[in-house]
Structures are given as structure tokens and as C-alpha cells.
Amino acid sequence: MTSLMDVAQRAGVSRQTVSNVLNAPDRVASPTRERVEAAIAELGYRPNRSAQNLRSRRSHLLGLDLKPTGPEEVSPVLDRFVHALSEEAARVGYHVLVFPRADDAAVTHLPLHATRTVDGFVLVDTEAHDRRVEVLAKNDVPFVTFGRSGGGVAHDAVDVDGHVGGRLAATEALSRGARRPAFVTWPKGSLAGDARLAGFLEVCAEAGIPGEDITVLRRLHRVEDGVEAALTLLRGDPTIDAIVASCDLLAVGVLRAVRSLALRAGHDVRVIGFDDSPIAAHLDPPLTTVGQPVREVAQRVISTFLARLDDPEAPVRVELLEPHLVVRLT
Amino acid sequence: MTSLMDVAQRAGVSRQTVSNVLNAPDRVASPTRERVEAAIAELGYRPNRSAQNLRSRRSHLLGLDLKPTGPEEVSPVLDRFVHALSEEAARVGYHVLVFPRADDAAVTHLPLHATRTVDGFVLVDTEAHDRRVEVLAKNDVPFVTFGRSGGGVAHDAVDVDGHVGGRLAATEALSRGARRPAFVTWPKGSLAGDARLAGFLEVCAEAGIPGEDITVLRRLHRVEDGVEAALTLLRGDPTIDAIVASCDLLAVGVLRAVRSLALRAGHDVRVIGFDDSPIAAHLDPPLTTVGQPVREVAQRVISTFLARLDDPEAPVRVELLEPHLVVRLT
DNA sequence: AACGTTAATTTGAACGTTCAAAGCAGCGTA
DNA sequence: TACGCTGCTTTGAACGTTCAAATTAACGTT
Structure with a gap:
């Protein structure tokens, strides 16, 4: 293991000068700096993290x-x-x-x-x-x-911001002509789910869609739950023309249900998910979704x-x- | 931050004695040790990892x-x-x-x-x-x-050992009465896949099943690939009574295909996967699989x-x- | 020519730990 | 009484870095 001292000796300077070359190069005169840099390169020196950690009182x-x-x-x-x-x-x-x-x-x-x-x-x-x-x-x-x-x-x-996300999803659905949107989300108490729903409902209200016309189903977050929820939704009310799901996994299920009913997602029913999971882009048809800026x-x-x-x-x-x-x- | 020195002072001993209490308690006389241990507890002392790392020349x-x-x-x-x-x-x-x-x-x-x-x-x-x-x-x-x-x-x-795993899967299938097993695995060149297949074929040979009676299909490792492979297999040769897949994801697909053909996995066709993924236990019916001792x-x-x-x-x-x-x- | 200033570099110390060696009782033995 | 031994404890040094203060050199001022 080569240390600051090794580099210093090789370059004919003190250890602190080497340290300065690395941490505050402008404090070192150019010719010296070059000599030190050469030594660093020749020896392949890299500062020891443990030592830095001890000194800085940080583990990084x-x-x-x-x-x-x-x-x-x-x-x-x-x-x-x-x-x-x-x-x-x-x-x-x-x-x-x-x-x-x-x-x-x-x-x-x-x-x-x-x-x-x-x-x-x-x-x-x-x-x-x-x-x-x-x-x-x-x-x-x-x-x-x-x-x-x-x-x-x-x-x-x-x-x-889940509220904004909910608004985004609703706005997209409505702007594509949906008039009878529904929402599939998680059991009550999920902060994220509730915010998304609230944003969604807000836009619907603004668009003049009466709250009682909007079905909200609460399920878990698995694919099968999405399937089941969508079947319930579409069988119960065939006029539903948009389903927004609180996460992509649910949306995958919705998509499956839609297909199984011989409906076309994106035409007969708009489907929008949440989170832009890697799967979303690779579904058939690819899923419109609200992405998080991870x-x-x-x-x-x-x-x-x-x-x-x-x-x-x-x-x-x-x-x-x-x-x-x-x-x-x- | 309390250090060895703080503990030492509190207990009225040297820092090394404190260190010994922690790293070699038998070198310290009981009364002293107890005093030190009390001080450690009172101060809530924990040794600093960065210092240990520097000293030991290990980052752990x-x-x-x-x-x-x-x-x-x-x-x-x-x-x-x-x-x-x-x-x-x-x-x-x-x-x-x-x-x-x-x-x-x-x-x-x-x-x-x-x-x-x-x-x-x-x-x-x-x-x-x-x-x-x-x-x-x-x-x-x-x-x-x-x-x-x-x-x-x-x-x-x-x-x-994939070879042993392949043997395990084949033995299980045959011992349950299968006479016409097939194998679904990955493209050539996968070390793990090839070993599993080899073990599988070995047991089949030992059981007197001619190699030309065993279909091996090579696909990717996704669920859909499993579905497609199993459909190909079972439609091509309805006498196939066992399908071993190189991984659980493929097996999930196989299971799905089996059901879609109105066959019962575990009765009409034995299905065995690999890896014991978390999914395996929760499928319906739960999947028999070769588990890795992770x-x-x-x-x-x-x-x-x-x-x-x-x-x-x-x-x-x-x-x-x-x-x-x-x-x-x- | 003595002095202050600035820039460049070096020295001392510390971060908190542990290894190695040294110190110190207390005790039995010769 | 001096000696060595054992058991327990302390001191010194080092791991490799960086902050703070000290040193040195170079230079312009008055």
C-alpha cells in the first residue's frame, strides 16, 4: 500500500504538499504540483478511505x-x-x-x-x-x-407529489375523451394511494363529472387484484371508459382483464398506471403511466x-x- | 462522540485496558473488568469503526x-x-x-x-x-x-451443483410415474442451464428412457417463453407427462399453458421448476422446484x-x- | 538596510484504535 | 534478601490522513 508519505518522498516534498495537490491544488506552485502529480501517477497512489474517514469523522x-x-x-x-x-x-x-x-x-x-x-x-x-x-x-x-x-x-x-400525479392521470384520460373514469387503488390509509386518488377526483370534479358516477375500488397491489377489480368494474358498468390504477402492477391486471373481455385498451377503455415500472414499456400495448422522477x-x-x-x-x-x-x- | 479515552478516564484505567475488556476480556482482572463494563454501559460507548478500519487496514x-x-x-x-x-x-x-x-x-x-x-x-x-x-x-x-x-x-x-439439481428433478418426475419427460431451458452456452440438463438426461438414461424420446426446448427465461414452450411441447406430443424447466419463471409459464389446455399440473403433467423463487410456493397449485441453498x-x-x-x-x-x-x- | 507582506512549503498534532513492549506489584523460592 | 516469575496494567508507537500553526523564501517599501 502506497501512502502519502511514499509519494512525498518520491516527489521530494512533504506529505502535506501531496495532500494539497489533491485537495487544494491552487495552494501549490505549478512545478511542484507537476512533480507530485507525476509521482502519484507513477506509484498509482490512491488516498486511503479509512484514514480519511477517521480524520473527517465521517464514514461516507x-x-x-x-x-x-x-x-x-x-x-x-x-x-x-x-x-x-x-x-x-x-x-x-x-x-x-x-x-x-x-x-x-x-x-x-x-x-x-x-x-x-x-x-x-x-x-x-x-x-x-x-x-x-x-x-x-x-x-x-x-x-x-x-x-x-x-x-x-x-x-x-x-x-x-401523488396529488399532482392523480391529476395528471385524470387529465390525460379525460382529454382523450373519457367520460366515465374509474379508479383502482389500495386499502384506505396508504398515504400515496390516497393522494393519487384525491388528485384524480379533483380533476374529475373540475370537469363536471359527478362524484357518484366515479367508482373507486380498493384492492391489494398484485396483478390478480387488478384483473379482478377491472372485471368487476367493466361488468358492473359497461360504460366505464377509463381505469386509472394506483400502480403499474394493478394496471397490468387491468390490461389483462380488458383484453379478456375483448375490449381494446387505449380505444374502448383508457388504462393508466402509476410508477413507470420497467414492465410498463414492454407490455402490449405499452402502458401509459405516471412516472416518478427516481x-x-x-x-x-x-x-x-x-x-x-x-x-x-x-x-x-x-x-x-x-x-x-x-x-x-x- | 465518546471514545476509549472517555471510558478509560471514567473507569480510572488506561485506554488499552478498555480495549482489552472488549477484545480480550480474560486478560483483565474481574473487578477491573466490571468497572470498565459499567463505564461502557453508562457512557453508551461503541468503538469507532473508522479507527478500527485504519488500524486493521481493513474496511470490513x-x-x-x-x-x-x-x-x-x-x-x-x-x-x-x-x-x-x-x-x-x-x-x-x-x-x-x-x-x-x-x-x-x-x-x-x-x-x-x-x-x-x-x-x-x-x-x-x-x-x-x-x-x-x-x-x-x-x-x-x-x-x-x-x-x-x-x-x-x-x-x-x-x-x-446444477448437475445434481437436474438429477433431483428427473428422479422426482420419474418416481411419480412420468415416462415421457421433457426439458425447457435457456439457449446453449449457459453453464447453469447445461449442467441442469445434463443431470436430467443422465437420470433419464439410467431409467432406460431413450434420448430421442426426450424433447429439449431452448427458450429465454421469461414467463411467456415458458407458456409458448409448453404449448409447443404438449401439442406436439400429448403423451408428455412431465416438464422440467430450468427456472421457476419458465415453470410459471409451463403451469399456465398446462392449465390453458385443461390439464392438471401434478396429475396429468408433472411440472418442476428451478430455484425455489418466492413465487413458487404461492402458485396454484404450488410448484415443486429445485431449491438453492442461498x-x-x-x-x-x-x-x-x-x-x-x-x-x-x-x-x-x-x-x-x-x-x-x-x-x-x- | 531593516521591515512587513505574501506565497509556498513544512512541522506538529490529532482523529480513535490496537499491537508490542515495558512497567509494576505480589509472591514463592533459593 | 535478592531473584525470577506470573498476572495485570500502562506507555509508546503506528495505521494514513488533514487541519492549524509555524517556517522559509522572495520581494517590494520606505
């Missing part, structure tokens, strides 16, 4: 807890998020450490931070009164959530996190990003 | 590159593996750092190791002549692969990795684990 690591994906459960958004997050983290000298989520954050999360193995956490899939949020907040552990958590604790969060979410999560590290006392920051409509053929 | 981090999961692509085994790996790593004081896979390992992997951000890597989805394997081996970077890579470079690896793989990967760190010159170790049959209803 971000903890991310993963829960095992259950049967049938796919989390396409999470998957893209992990990628985006690790890329954005790398951009600012950070990295992502993953660990298995346990029941009690005090057992898994706290020790990781107490030992300064990580500087803090990113939480996903937060639910109302999330234990993790409560435990971390109480222990002054820096963290940022992707998605707001409904609970009583105020904390840094980055979220995609990369931007990751960016904001990182910058919010760094800001929190820099100033633990700063006011809580909640960022709300705009989703976008991905118009395809349904 | 294992790099794992993730490639973005494409459309429709689910990797149920990988998913469980990541979990198991991070758990097994934690057991020995290690953690898993994930980062996005790029085309060139020299750009993503090498710097992570040169800076000692990670101590080495775990590679999954290795293919023949994998660039990553070549680059890491050439640069003496410690790594272990899950799954053998076909290339010319010998390296540490942990794999599940947790044990993770364990072996970790122990192999540690052995490699301890002795870079040790002979290459390739571990082959036995898969197991998960008998359900098909």
Missing part, C-alpha cells in the same frame, strides 16, 4: 435497509432507486451500505450509526408511525426518507442528507417533486 | 455490484442472496456495499479497492470470460463469485472471502453445494 457511508421481497412482490421503483441512489452518492464521495431490515430499528440501525459504520440512513417504504423513524429521530441519527411518513415526527423527506429523488435525498449532516439543527426539509406523464398507447 | 466492507434489473426481469435468487449475504457478513463484522455495475470494472471496481473503500468483491451473474473476473484477478483484488465463470481464470467461487451459499462466500483476505497466496477454492428438492403439488 449511507445505510439502506432492505426488506426481503416477499412472494410475487416486485418493487421496480425501489430497484431503480437503489441504483440511482448509489450513483448519486458516488458523485459526492458517498456509498450505499445495505443491510437486512429487522423488526426493531434499535437492533439494526442504531449500532450501525453508534459505531459510525454509517453516517446515517435512507428509509424507504415508510409507513405511518414508522418505528424506524421514531427510533432514529429520538436518537438524533441523521436520516432522510423517500416518501413521507404519516406519523407525528417531523423529519427530512423527499416525496413525489433519479431526481435520489439526488435530493443525497443533498438533503448532506445538508442534515452539516447542520443537525437546520429546520426539517420536505421536498415534493413533480411526477410526469409517460404517454404510451393505453 | 464487501463490494457488490448491482446491474439494473431490466423490464420483466426479476431476480428472486439474487434478491434473497443479497439479504443472506448481508446477514452472514454482519455475523463476522462485515457489511455489504452496493454500487451500480458499469461496463468497465476498471472504472467502478478497481478504484473502490485501491482506496480501500472495500476489501474486495462478491460477483454474481458471472458469464464466461467475464471482464470483471479478468480485471480483478489481474490486479490482485480479492473476490469470490456466486456461480462459476467459464473463463480461463481460476478463482474462488461458490456454486450450486443462505449456505452466502455463508461459504463470506468464509471463502475471509480466507482469501487472510492468505492471498492460498490455492483457489471452488465450493460446490447441493441443491435440494422442494416437493409441493406439481
Whole structure:
């Protein structure tokens, strides 16, 4: 392992000068700098992260807890998020450490931070009164959530505006001529689902469609649930000409049901999903969906996190990003 | 942040004694140890990982590159593996750092190791002549692969014996009375797929079933491919009474096709998959499948990795684990 | 010619831990 | 009484970096 000292000796300067060449090149005279740079290149020197970590009192690591994906459960958004997050983290000298989520954050999360193995956490899939949020907040552990958590604790969060997304979906459906839209979503209590529904209903109301003409079905988020819901919907009321689903998986089911009834998605019934999962583009016909700006979410999560590290006392920051409509053929 | 020194002062001993209480308790007299332990508890002291890392010249981090999961692509085994790996790593004081896979390992992997951000890597989805394997081996970077890579470079690896798995599947099918089994697998060149097929054919031969009576279809690994393959198989030869698929996703398709032909999986046609994905247990009927000992793989990967760190010159170790049959209803 | 100024570089110290060696009792033995 | 031994504890040093302060050189001012 070559260290600063090795480079310094080779270039005939002190270790601090080498450090300066790397961290503050303008403090070093050009000829010296070139000599040092040559030495660095010749020796293939790379600064030791552990030493930097000790000195800076930062691990430059971000903890991310993963829960095992259950049967049938796919989390396409999470998957893209992990990628985006690790890329954005790398951009600012950070990295992502993953660990298995346990029941009690005090057992898994706290020790990781107490030992300064990580500087803090990113939480996903937060639910109302999330234990993790409560435990971390109480222990002054820096963290940022992707998605707001409904609970009583105020904390840094980055979220995609579900209300706007609902509006986008409804507007798209109506602008394509739909007059009798329906909505398939999750059981009551899901923050995201309820916001999407609210936005959807708002646009419908603005368009003069009476609330009682709009059927809202609540199911789980699996494909079969989508199939069943759509069948119920279309059999119960054949005039329904648009179905918006709270997530793409449900929309996949809707699409299937539509086809099984010999209807054409995109013609007889408009179908719109949520999240722009990788599947969406590859369905037949490709699914129109409300996309989440996953990369931007990751960016904001990182910058919010760094800001929190820099100033633990700063006011809580909640960022709300705009989703976008991905118009395809349904 | 409380350090060893704080604890030492509080307990009225030297920092090294505190260190000993934690790392070699038997070197410390009982009364002293108790005093120190009390101080540790009172102050809530946890040793600083960055300092330990610097001292030990280890980051205690294992790099794992993730490639973005494409459309429709689910990797149920990988998913469980990541979990198991991070758990097994934690057991020995290690953690898993994930980062996005790029085309060139020299750009993503090498710097992570040169800076000692990670101590080495775990590679999954290795293919023949994998660039990553070549680059890491050439640069003496410690790594272990899950799954053998076909290339010319010998390296540490942990794999599940596909040949045994194929035998297991065939034996199960035949012992349930099947006389005309077929096999659906991937395009030629897949190490895992070919091994599974070979084991399968071996048992069939042993049972006296002539090779020309066994149809082998090669498709991709998606559900639709399974559907199509099974339809081709069963329409082409209605006497086929067992279909073994190289992965559960294919088997899901097979199951669907079987049902669409008004046949009963498990009665008219035996269906056996591979990998015991989370889906398998929740299908209707639940899928019989050859399971991979994912947790044990993770364990072996970790122990192999540690052995490699301890002795870079040790002979290459390739571990082959036995898969197991998960008998359900098909 | 002495002095202040600025730029460039070096030295000292510290981050928190652990290894290696040294120190110190207390005790039994010669 | 001196010696070595054992068990327990402390001190010194080092891992590789960077901040802060000190040093040195070069140069223009008065």
C-alpha cells in the first residue's frame, strides 16, 4: 500500500504538499504540483478511505435497509432507486451500505450509526408511525426518507407529489375523451394511494363529472387484484371508459382483464398506471403511466442528507417533486 | 462522540485496558473488568469503526455490484442472496456495499479497492470470460463469485451443483410415474442451464428412457417463453407427462399453458421448476422446484472471502453445494 | 538596510484504535 | 534478601490522513 508519505518522498516534498495537490491544488506552485502529480501517477497512489474517514469523522457511508421481497412482490421503483441512489452518492464521495431490515430499528440501525459504520440512513417504504423513524429521530441519527411518513415526527423527506400525479392521470384520460373514469387503488390509509386518488377526483370534479358516477375500488397491489377489480368494474358498468390504477402492477391486471373481455385498451377503455415500472414499456400495448422522477429523488435525498449532516439543527426539509406523464398507447 | 479515552478516564484505567475488556476480556482482572463494563454501559460507548478500519487496514466492507434489473426481469435468487449475504457478513463484522455495475470494472471496481473503500468483491451473474473476473484477478483484488465463470481464470467461487439439481428433478418426475419427460431451458452456452440438463438426461438414461424420446426446448427465461414452450411441447406430443424447466419463471409459464389446455399440473403433467423463487410456493397449485441453498451459499462466500483476505497466496477454492428438492403439488 | 507582506512549503498534532513492549506489584523460592 | 516469575496494567508507537500553526523564501517599501 502506497501512502502519502511514499509519494512525498518520491516527489521530494512533504506529505502535506501531496495532500494539497489533491485537495487544494491552487495552494501549490505549478512545478511542484507537476512533480507530485507525476509521482502519484507513477506509484498509482490512491488516498486511503479509512484514514480519511477517521480524520473527517465521517464514514461516507449511507445505510439502506432492505426488506426481503416477499412472494410475487416486485418493487421496480425501489430497484431503480437503489441504483440511482448509489450513483448519486458516488458523485459526492458517498456509498450505499445495505443491510437486512429487522423488526426493531434499535437492533439494526442504531449500532450501525453508534459505531459510525454509517453516517446515517435512507428509509424507504415508510409507513405511518414508522418505528424506524421514531427510533432514529429520538436518537438524533441523521436520516432522510423517500416518501413521507404519516406519523407525528417531523423529519427530512423527499416525496413525489401523488396529488399532482392523480391529476395528471385524470387529465390525460379525460382529454382523450373519457367520460366515465374509474379508479383502482389500495386499502384506505396508504398515504400515496390516497393522494393519487384525491388528485384524480379533483380533476374529475373540475370537469363536471359527478362524484357518484366515479367508482373507486380498493384492492391489494398484485396483478390478480387488478384483473379482478377491472372485471368487476367493466361488468358492473359497461360504460366505464377509463381505469386509472394506483400502480403499474394493478394496471397490468387491468390490461389483462380488458383484453379478456375483448375490449381494446387505449380505444374502448383508457388504462393508466402509476410508477413507470420497467414492465410498463414492454407490455402490449405499452402502458401509459405516471412516472416518478427516481433519479431526481435520489439526488435530493443525497443533498438533503448532506445538508442534515452539516447542520443537525437546520429546520426539517420536505421536498415534493413533480411526477410526469409517460404517454404510451393505453 | 465518546471514545476509549472517555471510558478509560471514567473507569480510572488506561485506554488499552478498555480495549482489552472488549477484545480480550480474560486478560483483565474481574473487578477491573466490571468497572470498565459499567463505564461502557453508562457512557453508551461503541468503538469507532473508522479507527478500527485504519488500524486493521481493513474496511470490513464487501463490494457488490448491482446491474439494473431490466423490464420483466426479476431476480428472486439474487434478491434473497443479497439479504443472506448481508446477514452472514454482519455475523463476522462485515457489511455489504452496493454500487451500480458499469461496463468497465476498471472504472467502478478497481478504484473502490485501491482506496480501500472495500476489501474486495462478491460477483454474481458471472458469464464466461467475464471482464470483471479478468480485471480483478489481474490486479490482485480479492473476490469470490456466486456461480462459476467459464473463463480461463481460476478463482474462488461458490456454486450450486446444477448437475445434481437436474438429477433431483428427473428422479422426482420419474418416481411419480412420468415416462415421457421433457426439458425447457435457456439457449446453449449457459453453464447453469447445461449442467441442469445434463443431470436430467443422465437420470433419464439410467431409467432406460431413450434420448430421442426426450424433447429439449431452448427458450429465454421469461414467463411467456415458458407458456409458448409448453404449448409447443404438449401439442406436439400429448403423451408428455412431465416438464422440467430450468427456472421457476419458465415453470410459471409451463403451469399456465398446462392449465390453458385443461390439464392438471401434478396429475396429468408433472411440472418442476428451478430455484425455489418466492413465487413458487404461492402458485396454484404450488410448484415443486429445485431449491438453492442461498443462505449456505452466502455463508461459504463470506468464509471463502475471509480466507482469501487472510492468505492471498492460498490455492483457489471452488465450493460446490447441493441443491435440494422442494416437493409441493406439481 | 531593516521591515512587513505574501506565497509556498513544512512541522506538529490529532482523529480513535490496537499491537508490542515495558512497567509494576505480589509472591514463592533459593 | 535478592531473584525470577506470573498476572495485570500502562506507555509508546503506528495505521494514513488533514487541519492549524509555524517556517522559509522572495520581494517590494520606505
